[in-house]
Amino acid sequence: xxxxxxxxxxxxxxxxxxxxxxxxxxxxxxxxxxxxxxxxxxxxxxxxxxxxxxxxxxxxxxxxxxxxxxxxxxxxxxxxxxxxxxxxxxxxxxxxxxxxxxxxxxxxxxxxxxxxxxxxxxxxxxxxxxxxxxxxxxxxxxxxxxxxxxxxxxxxxxxxxxxxxxxxxxxxxxxxxxxxxxxxxxxxxxxxxxxxxxxxxxxxxxxxxxxxxxxxxxxxxxxxxxxxxxxxxxxxxxxxxxxxxxxxxxxxxxxxxxxxxxxxxxxxxxxxxxxxxxxxxxxxxxxxxxxxxxxxxxxxxxxxxxxxxxxxxxxxxxxxxxxxxxxxxxxxxxxxxxxxxxxxxxxxxxxxxxxxxxxxxxxxxxxxxxxxxxxxxxxxxxxxxxxxxxxxxxxxxxxxxxxxxx
Numbered sequence: 001x002x003x004x005x006x007x008x009x010x011x012x013x014x015x016x017x018x019x020x021x022x023x024x025x026x027x028x029x030x031x032x033x034x035x036x037x038x039x040x041x042x043x044x045x046x047x048x049x050x051x052x053x054x055x056x057x058x059x060x061x062x063x064x065x066x067x068x069x070x071x072x073x074x075x076x077x078x079x080x081x082x083x084x085x086x087x088x089x090x091x092x093x094x095x096x097x098x099x100x101x102x103x104x105x106x107x108x109x110x111x112x113x114x115x116x117x118x119x120x121x122x123x124x125x126x127x128x129x130x131x132x133x134x135x136x137x138x139x140x141x142x143x144x145x146x147x148x149x150x151x152x153x154x155x156x157x158x159x160x161x162x163x164x165x166x167x168x169x170x171x172x173x174x175x176x177x178x179x180x181x182x183x184x185x186x187x188x189x190x191x192x193x194x195x196x197x198x199x200x201x202x203x204x205x206x207x208x209x210x211x212x213x214x215x216x217x218x219x220x221x222x223x224x225x226x227x228x229x230x231x232x233x234x235x236x237x238x239x240x241x242x243x244x245x246x247x248x249x250x251x252x253x254x255x256x257x258x259x260x261x262x263x264x265x266x267x268x269x270x271x272x273x274x275x276x277x278x279x280x281x282x283x284x285x286x287x288x289x290x291x292x293x294x295x296x297x298x299x300x301x302x303x304x305x306x307x308x309x310x311x312x313x314x315x316x317x318x319x320x321x322x323x324x325x326x327x328x329x330x331x332x333x334x335x336x337x338x339x340x341x342x343x344x345x346x347x348x349x350x351x352x353x354x355x356x357x358x359x360x361x362x363x364x365x366x367x368x369x370x371x372x373x374x375x376x377x378x379x380x381x382x383x384x385x386x387x388x389x390x391x392x393x394x395x396x397x398x399x400x401x402x403x404x405x406x
Contacts, residue, residue, distance in 0.1 A: 082244040087122035092173035096183040100132035105179045105235045110140040112238035128152045136248040140241030144248045154266035166257045180232035189232040200230040274308040279332040282308035290314040291343020294384050301387045304394045312344045328353035343383050346371030
């Protein structure tokens with residue numbers, strides 16, 4: 001077990017925001033007070049606290065009673081199950097599934113679908129090809145349709161449109177939601193709209209009162225229109241589902257999907273130099289800070305991992321990295337799927353800049369620094385030894401893959 005105390009940034013934000021509906025529940029209850037007769041009264045109902053999901057949690061470690069806590073464990077909270085036995089309608093979502101997993105953009109889209117479905121509708125997620133996601137239930141998926149097969153592998157927009165047409169014929173969703181992204185959702189959504197003869201609402205960042213509001217004019221203007229059947233939503237279009245878990249029941253198509261003659265040949269991914277990828281678009285960032293003492297080793301590790309290099313403001317000010325590689329509120333806000341912070345303590349500006357990253361890995365000597373508290377995975381130790389071991393592990397993995405291929 002880890003001795004590190006994990007913070008809940010969302011709960012802390014609710015506790016500071018007096019206008020939030022859960023603000024009162026996040027305030028600590030008065031445990032004891034002196035009565036009119038001088039007798040100390042204890043509030044037996046004040047034991048525990050209300051978590052961010054509205055569930056009462058009891059801390060039995062002794063921290064609430066002022067005891068000495070040697071080890072803190074995080075108990076898994078079983079979220080209430082949201083079931084739709086017989087859906088009155090469906091809200092279909094086609095996530096990007098970059099890397100075979102739900103991205104933060106996909107989860108925002110599922111949150112929007114959940115708000116449109118209400119209590120009578122069900123959220124239907126349509127996923128192409130193989131995936132690695134295991135948290136469809138907590139992301140808000142009521143029904144899961146997997147369209148697998150070699151015809152959907154790689155870049156196959158024409159065949160995927162045929163698959164969506166088959167889903168539309170069988171389930172007749174009230175709304176179709178796709179991410180308006182450069183990862184495939186934007187193009188697929190527009191192709192699908194053209195085949196359906198629908199006029200989609202694009203770059204939608206808000207759906208409220210039967211109105212869809214989207215960006216226009218290079219992001220300087222907003223256009224509101226009635227909610228269309230096909231919505232291409234931007235990131236942060238809604239809050240992701242966090243208060244409930246869903247069934248994610250598998251469903252299948254009752255008919256075969258028509259095979260289309262491909263006019264596009266997928267030649268596979270093109271190798272790209274990670275150093276040329278803009279920080280705001282990078283999926284894998286390897287960032288260094290004041291704790292990095294061997295920068296040559298840092299650069300070799302980034303090359304071995306195939307990651308885009310980043311840096312903290314201290315490293316940039318000291319001249320170890322260029323200004324365009326600075327991550328944080330005073331540099332570049334990043335949305336990487338994996339962010340590795342080497343020797344970065346975690347100033348508030350830096351933590352703001354990586355707030356949208358999916359997974360954060362921290363390598364640091366100080367187990368109490370803010371970056372360790374923010375990280376999903378922490379490695380405590382000297383960065384030079386860890387980076388050298390990381391290079392050796394990557395090389396061993398690649399050599400074994402070559403032997404297996406031979």
